[in-house]
Amino acid sequence: MTSGLDLESLDLMLDALGDFVAAALPEERQLALDRDDTCPEDTIRQMCGDDLGVQLAFVPEEYGGMGGGAFDSYRICERLARLDLGLATSVFATFLGSDPILFGGTEEQKERWLGRIVKEGILFxxxxxxxxxxxxxxxxxxxxxxxxxxxxxxxxxxxxxxxxxxxxxxxxxxxxxxxxxxxxxxxxxxxxxxxxxxxxxxxxxxxxxxxxxxxxxxxxxxxxxxEGKGLVQAQNVFGYTRLMVAAFGLGGGWEAADRAIRYSADRVQAGATLSAKQGYTHKLIVPHVVRLEAARAFIEETATRIDAGEGSLNTEGAIAKYLASEAGNAAAEAAIQAHGGYGYTRPYLVEKIKRDVRITTIYEGTSEILEMTIARDRWQQHLKTRGAHYRDAAATLAALPAETGAATAALALECLAAVMEACRAGRLTRNQHVLLRLGELIANGEAAGSLARRAAAALDGTLPEKADRRFSPAVLAAISRVFAREAVMKIAEEGGRWVIGALSENDAAPDGLRGDEMRAAQRGLLADMDVIADVLYGRADL
The missing domain is CATH 2.40.110.10 (Butyryl-CoA Dehydrogenase, subunit A, domain 2)
Structure with missing residues (x-):
C-alpha cells in the first residue's frame, strides 16, 4: 500500500508548479517556443532541480524522494498538462525512463540512478x-x-x-x-x-x-x-504510466474547456452572451465537461486501487487513458469551435492546446491498441463467468442512491453483457472491428459505473482526501446522470448496430438490449444539462 504525499504537501506542490511555470513560461513565451519548435531545456532542468524539485514527488522516500503515489502523480500530471503539455511530456519522460529501474532494477541500480534523479536532477x-x-x-x-x-x-x-x-x-x-x-x-x-x-x-x-x-x-x-525480463518489466508499469497520460488528456481537455467557458461568458452575439445560448453550451461545453469528469472518476478510482496495492491494473490504465485522451481531444476541438474564428488563431492558445492534446491518443499506446487491450481482457472475463461479469457489476450499482444515475449506469452494463453474449453466440469477435468497438463500449460502460460511485461517495462524504472537488455532490450527481444516459445509448445503439452488422441475413437479431428502457432513461437529460451549464457559468450555486 502506498500512502503517498499528505494533502498539504500535494497542494503545496500543485501551487508551486503553477507559480513556477507562470513566471518561467508565460503565454507569450509558450507561443514563441511553439512557433520556433524549441524545447525550453533550461526550464525543464530548473523544474527538476533545486528551483522546484518536481522530480522528488515521483521517487520513493527510500531513495531520497517524497514517495508520491499514483493519486499524487495523476494530480501533478493533470496540473502540468494544464500549464503546457509539451513541458509536461518532458518532465514525465524522466519518470517513464526510470520506471524499468524502479520496478525491475537491483537495489544498487535503484540507489544509483534514482539517487541521481533526486540529487542531480538528471533527465531520463x-x-x-x-x-x-x-x-x-x-x-x-x-x-x-x-x-x-x-x-x-x-x-x-x-x-x-x-x-x-x-x-x-x-x-x-x-x-x-x-x-x-x-x-x-x-x-x-x-x-x-x-x-x-x-x-x-x-x-x-x-x-x-x-x-x-x-x-x-x-x-x-x-x-x-x-536477461529476458524486459517485456514483463514494461508491462508492470503500463497501468501506472497510462494513468499519467490519462491525466495529461484530462488536464489539456479541461484547460481548453475552461478557456471556452471564459470566452463565452464575455462574448456577446445577437444581444446576449454566448454562455446564455443553450445551443452553444449544450453542444460545445456541457457534453465535454461530462465526458472529462467521467474520465476523472475512472482515473481516481484506478489510482486509489493502485495505491492500495492491487497491482499494475493494466486494463484499467488502458481504459483510463482511452477515456481521458479521447475526451480531452474532443474538448479541445470543441473549444476551437467555441471561439469561432478566434479559436483558429494562435494567440487564443486553444489552437495550440488542440495540437498538443492530440498526442495523448497516440503515445503510450494508441487508442486502437487500447481498444484491443480492453476488449481482449474483458472478453475473457465474459467467457470465464459465462456472461455474469457485467450483470454482476450492474447488480452492485443498485445499492447506490438513485440521484447518481446508478440505475441507468446499471442498465448500460446489462446491455453491454447482452451485446457481448450476442458476439459470443455468433462468434462475431472474429471480426477485428467488432472487437475494437467492444473496447470502446466497455470503456464507456465501466466509466458510467465509476462516475456513479464517485457521485455516491461525494453525497455521503467519502471521496478520497486528495480527490478533485470542483463540483458539489449535487452537481456531480447531475453529471453522472448525463453520462449514464449517454453510455446506455451508445452501448445499446452502437452495440446493436455492430452486432447486427456482423450477422448474416438469416441470423436472428440479438435480444436483451432493452431499447424501450434505454430511451425512457433519457427523460430529464436537458434539465440536467441546464443545471451543469448554470453551475459552470455561475448562474446557480448547487
Missing part, C-alpha cells in the same frame, strides 16, 4: 519504440550482443521524448535471453540522437530518434542483472 528518456515496430515491443530489432564485460548495442529508437537532451536513457534491446532493459549515459561512444522531430504538437518537448552503433554498455547496466 525511455527508449522502447522503434521505426518498424511502433507499439509492438515484442518486434524488437535493436540488439544487445554479449561481449567481455558487457554488451554491444546496435539499432535505432524512434519518437523518444527527451531524446537529445536526456542525461541517461533506458533502452529495450534483444539480448540472447530475450528483450532486456539497459541504461545508457549520454556521451557514450556510438550513442547518438537525430535532429528533433518537427511535430504537429507538443513542440515544447524534445522528441528525437536514437542511434546505437556498436555501443558498449557495462554488464552492471543491465536492469535487474538478468
Amino acid at each position: 528518456a525511455y527508449g522502447a519504440t522503434e521505426p518498424e515496430a511502433g507499439s509492438d515491443l515484442g518486434a524488437l530489432r535493436t540488439t544487445a550482443t554479449p561481449v567481455e564485460g558487457g554488451y554491444r548495442l546496435n539499432g535505432r529508437k524512434q519518437w523518444i521524448s527527451n531524446g537529445s537532451i536526456a542525461d541517461a536513457c533506458s533502452v529495450l534491446a534483444l539480448a540472447p535471453g530475450g528483450p532486456s532493459w539497459f541504461v545508457l549515459e549520454r556521451g557514450t561512444e556510438g550513442f547518438s540522437s537525430a535532429v528533433p522531430e518537427d511535430k504537429h504538437g507538443i513542440r515544447l518537448s524534445n522528441t528525437a530518434a536514437l542511434y546505437f552503433d556498436e555501443v558498449f554498455v557495462p554488464a552492471e547496466n543491465l536492469v535487474g542483472l538478468a
Whole structure:
C-alpha cells in the first residue's frame, strides 16, 4: 500500500508548479517556443532541480524522494498538462525512463540512478519504440550482443521524448535471453540522437530518434542483472504510466474547456452572451465537461486501487487513458469551435492546446491498441463467468442512491453483457472491428459505473482526501446522470448496430438490449444539462 504525499504537501506542490511555470513560461513565451519548435531545456532542468524539485514527488522516500503515489502523480500530471503539455511530456519522460529501474532494477541500480534523479536532477528518456515496430515491443530489432564485460548495442529508437537532451536513457534491446532493459549515459561512444522531430504538437518537448552503433554498455547496466525480463518489466508499469497520460488528456481537455467557458461568458452575439445560448453550451461545453469528469472518476478510482496495492491494473490504465485522451481531444476541438474564428488563431492558445492534446491518443499506446487491450481482457472475463461479469457489476450499482444515475449506469452494463453474449453466440469477435468497438463500449460502460460511485461517495462524504472537488455532490450527481444516459445509448445503439452488422441475413437479431428502457432513461437529460451549464457559468450555486 502506498500512502503517498499528505494533502498539504500535494497542494503545496500543485501551487508551486503553477507559480513556477507562470513566471518561467508565460503565454507569450509558450507561443514563441511553439512557433520556433524549441524545447525550453533550461526550464525543464530548473523544474527538476533545486528551483522546484518536481522530480522528488515521483521517487520513493527510500531513495531520497517524497514517495508520491499514483493519486499524487495523476494530480501533478493533470496540473502540468494544464500549464503546457509539451513541458509536461518532458518532465514525465524522466519518470517513464526510470520506471524499468524502479520496478525491475537491483537495489544498487535503484540507489544509483534514482539517487541521481533526486540529487542531480538528471533527465531520463525511455527508449522502447522503434521505426518498424511502433507499439509492438515484442518486434524488437535493436540488439544487445554479449561481449567481455558487457554488451554491444546496435539499432535505432524512434519518437523518444527527451531524446537529445536526456542525461541517461533506458533502452529495450534483444539480448540472447530475450528483450532486456539497459541504461545508457549520454556521451557514450556510438550513442547518438537525430535532429528533433518537427511535430504537429507538443513542440515544447524534445522528441528525437536514437542511434546505437556498436555501443558498449557495462554488464552492471543491465536492469535487474538478468536477461529476458524486459517485456514483463514494461508491462508492470503500463497501468501506472497510462494513468499519467490519462491525466495529461484530462488536464489539456479541461484547460481548453475552461478557456471556452471564459470566452463565452464575455462574448456577446445577437444581444446576449454566448454562455446564455443553450445551443452553444449544450453542444460545445456541457457534453465535454461530462465526458472529462467521467474520465476523472475512472482515473481516481484506478489510482486509489493502485495505491492500495492491487497491482499494475493494466486494463484499467488502458481504459483510463482511452477515456481521458479521447475526451480531452474532443474538448479541445470543441473549444476551437467555441471561439469561432478566434479559436483558429494562435494567440487564443486553444489552437495550440488542440495540437498538443492530440498526442495523448497516440503515445503510450494508441487508442486502437487500447481498444484491443480492453476488449481482449474483458472478453475473457465474459467467457470465464459465462456472461455474469457485467450483470454482476450492474447488480452492485443498485445499492447506490438513485440521484447518481446508478440505475441507468446499471442498465448500460446489462446491455453491454447482452451485446457481448450476442458476439459470443455468433462468434462475431472474429471480426477485428467488432472487437475494437467492444473496447470502446466497455470503456464507456465501466466509466458510467465509476462516475456513479464517485457521485455516491461525494453525497455521503467519502471521496478520497486528495480527490478533485470542483463540483458539489449535487452537481456531480447531475453529471453522472448525463453520462449514464449517454453510455446506455451508445452501448445499446452502437452495440446493436455492430452486432447486427456482423450477422448474416438469416441470423436472428440479438435480444436483451432493452431499447424501450434505454430511451425512457433519457427523460430529464436537458434539465440536467441546464443545471451543469448554470453551475459552470455561475448562474446557480448547487
